[in-house]
Amino acid sequence: MKIGIAADHGGFALKQVIHPFLTEAGHEVTDFGAYSENNKDDYPDFVVPLAKAVAGNEVERGIAICGSGVGAAIVANKVAGVRAALIHDHFSAHQGVEDDDMNLLCLGGRVTGNMAAEELILAFLKARFTGAERHLRRLQKVEQLEHKH
Ligand code: RB5
Numbered sequence: 001m002k003i004g005i006a007a008d009h010g011g012f013a014l015k016q017v018i019h020p021f022l023t024e025a026g027h028e029v030t031d032f033g034a035y036s037e038n039n040k041d042d043y044p045d046f047v048v049p050l051a052k053a054v055a056g057n058e059v060e061r062g063i064a065i066c067g068s069g070v071g072a073a074i075v076a077n078k079v080a081g082v083r084a085a086l087i088h089d090h091f092s093a094h095q096g097v098e099d100d101d102m103n104l105l106c107l108g109g110r111v112t113g114n115m116a117a118e119e120l121i122l123a124f125l126k127a128r129f130t131g132a133e134r135h136l137r138r139l140q141k142v143e144q145l146e147h148k149h
Pocket residue numbers: 008009010011043066067068069070071072
């Protein structure tokens with residue numbers, strides 16, 4: 001699968017762990033930065049290019065990491081076509097895809113440990129949107145908001 005990753009300084013260390021993890025699992029990974037740890041960098045500078053790549057289908061899924069994952073989720077959802085969420089638990093990592101067609105996983109590099117992050121990522125990547133009528137109906141309501149606002 002084509003996967004994009006991005007992180008600010010708060011998520012940099014975790015990004016450096018998940019990049020080889022994804023590559024070794026056979027995924028094609030595009031790293032949208034940061035490419036070095038700089039405490040003065042800003043998460044929108046890395047997460048927005050990733051979010052645009054997800055929305056434009058340049059990558060199938062995205063993983064964005066900041067310190068808490070909160071800022072990454074907030075900014076990623078400003079890009080139309082992105083359905084991002086901050087995830088801490090296994091159930092939401094796959095159910096967010098199955099029901100809500102989540103296409104961008106946000107993690108907190110200062111919150112979630114490396115092994116837990118890898119398990120959340122595996123659950124996210126294995127999951128597929130069910131396409132059930134009720135979920136499509138809900139997504140259409142979300143998409144209408146993107147066009148109106
Ligand atoms: C950066 O210090 C930190 O605020 C950022 O990584 C993130 O946690 C924002 O949500």
